[in-house]
Amino acid sequence: MSTEDYRLAYLLKRAFYGLSELTEAALAPLGIDGREFAVLHVLGKQQPLSQQDSARQLKVDRTTMVALVDGLEEKRLVARHPDPADRRRNIVELTMSGRETLQAATKAADEAEGRFLDPLSESDVEKLRAVLRELL
Amino acid sequence: MSTEDYRLAYLLKRAFYGLSELTEAALAPLGIDGREFAVLHVLGKQQPLSQQDSARQLKVDRTTMVALVDGLEEKRLVARHPDPADRRRNIVELTMSGRETLQAATKAADEAEGRFLDPLSESDVEKLRAVLRELL
DNA sequence: TATTGTTATACTCTATAACTATA
DNA sequence: TATAGTTATAGAGTATAACAATA
Numbered sequence: 001m002s003t004e005d006y007r008l009a010y011l012l013k014r015a016f017y018g019l020s021e022l023t024e025a026a027l028a029p030l031g032i033d034g035r036e037f038a039v040l041h042v043l044g045k046q047q048p049l050s051q052q053d054s055a056r057q058l059k060v061d062r063t064t065m066v067a068l069v070d071g072l073e074e075k076r077l078v079a080r081h082p083d084p085a086d087r088r089r090n091i092v093e094l095t096m097s098g099r100e101t102l103q104a105a106t107k108a109a110d111e112a113e114g115r116f117l118d119p120l121s122e123s124d125v126e127k128l129r130a131v132l133r134e135l136l
Numbered sequence: 137m138s139t140e141d142y143r144l145a146y147l148l149k150r151a152f153y154g155l156s157e158l159t160e161a162a163l164a165p166l167g168i169d170g171r172e173f174a175v176l177h178v179l180g181k182q183q184p185l186s187q188q189d190s191a192r193q194l195k196v197d198r199t200t201m202v203a204l205v206d207g208l209e210e211k212r213l214v215a216r217h218p219d220p221a222d223r224r225r226n227i228v229e230l231t232m233s234g235r236e237t238l239q240a241a242t243k244a245a246d247e248a249e250g251r252f253l254d255p256l257s258e259s260d261v262e263k264l265r266a267v268l269r270e271l272l
Numbered sequence: 273t274a275t276t277g278t279t280a281t282a283c284t285c286t287a288t289a290a291c292t293a294t295a
Numbered sequence: 296t297a298t299a300g301t302t303a304t305a306g307a308g309t310a311t312a313a314c315a316a317t318a
Binding site: 035060061063064067086087088089 | 308309310311316317318
Binding site for chain 2: 005006007008009010011012013014015016018019020023034038041109113116117119120124127128129131132133134135136
């Protein structure tokens with residue numbers, strides 16, 4: 001029952017990495033990792049997006065996005081094609097298989113999240129989400 | 137006011153990185169970064185510690201710890217000496233300057249944390265800490 | 273001139289394997 | 296044999312700079 005003055009940054013880091021580990025393990029059988037899931041998730045919410053717009057939403061560099069989309073395209077989960085309205089841009093869209101994988105991945109990630117949040121009451125979970133959203 | 141279904145992992149990551157950025161900036165004038173502060177903090181709570189024990193508490197690899205202690209020793213914030221009871225071990229201790237830096241760094245990090253948590257009420261802050269501790 | 277995507281490159285952080293010295 | 300610290304090395308993940316195509 002010690003007061004154990006953990007730094008907040010330490011608590012947040014441990015929580016993030018703890019959840020990430022569970023999520024990565026849950027996604028592995030689907031052949032994707034957490035970063036790829038994040039891309040699919042963003043595209044699932046708002047399609048179509050250019051690579052640059054996707055990168056902005058994920059807060060990653062556009063050069064990072066190239067490699068990320070390369071990987072997903074190789075797996076046939078997304079497709080690129082030039083934007084007719086501005087041919088400098090690549091439109092990135094989920095394929096049929098990408099939509100299916102997104103759905104399965106969302107279920108797997110939700111289950112991992114559920115296990116991670118198991119020690120908390122429903123109201124604590126809601127409170128945690130609300131407080132974290134407030135901090136954005 | 138949209139429901140904006142952010143993934144929990146995304147919220148935790150953003151919170152962690154947001155706080156980290158503020159903390160790194162607050163520590164920079166003291167000549168240390170967040171990881172070095174974490175080492176000083178652990179040593180401040182429980183001294184003396186071997187390198188390996190410090191590494192375990194910080195959940196980093198012992199090879200990572202070598203470089204970390206190298207840096208802090210160069211800055212004369214910690215000192216290493218062999219444990220007389222077991223000469224394979226290095227005892228790591230804060231120097232006088234290390235204690236002073238730890239004190240100043242704690243103040244700076246607390247202020248950064250305060251700014252980060254500014255949008256929350258006192259009770260929300262306590263709740264956040266409690267819930268995160270519960271998740272460990 | 274500015275922007276998008278791309279490539280090559282470099283940097284940071286971390287971990288693995290092999291070595292040494294001690295136990 | 297096993298452990299603590301060290302070193303060399305390699306692997307993620309990310310960012311910077313430079314270039315081609317397009318606006």
